[in-house]
Amino acid sequence: GALFSLVAQLIWSFVGxxxxxxxxxxxxxxxxxxxxxxxxxxxxxALLVLLPFDLLIVGPELFTNVKLEDTVASAWAALSVALGVSLAVWSLVILFRGVEVVSGLDIRRAAAAFAICLASTVLVIAVFRLGGTALAGGS
Incomplete structure (x- = not known):
């Protein structure tokens, strides 16, 4: 994960x-x-607040696909997913606004630059995914 993030950030900076x-x-x-x-x-x-609560409330079932029987754990899991998605959207908004601010472009051109940057990041994900699959011997 850390290696992926560093490579993606480096490519993001050049492509962006x-x-x-x-x-x-x-x-x-x-x-x-x-x-x-x-x-x-x-x-x-999300990492410092949500994950510890996830582990405390849900427990090890957090990392499985077992149906949660406890209603409190189920409710927390649903809330945690909703909060995680909200934080991901917030990150994307900060990323877009950041590109707009540092570039000095109008909103349409900043959106185009942002889309190009995201495409480069998706490409990095695809390469890492394919490389990991090839190393694991899968198809």
Missing amino acids: SAAVKGLGGSSARRDMRFVWGAALAPQVV
Whole structure:
């Protein structure tokens, strides 16, 4: 996970900077890496707050696909998923607004640069996924 994040952030900074410049804005790779890091702040909240409560309330069943029998655990799991999705959306909003701010582009061009950056990140995920599958001997 950490290696993936570092590689994705590095590619994000190169692709993002080039995309912004191609769309008429200006942004240093350093600024794009900063935006990536700032956008991950809500994910830190999820890791430091939600995960301990998940483990405390749900327990080891958190990591299985066993149906939760306890209604409190089920309710917490549903709330935790909803909060996790909300934090992920918040991260995306911070990421988009960050690209818009550091690039100096209008909202449409910033959206185009953001889409290009996200596509590069999806490509990194695909490469890591395919590489992991190939190393594991699967298809």
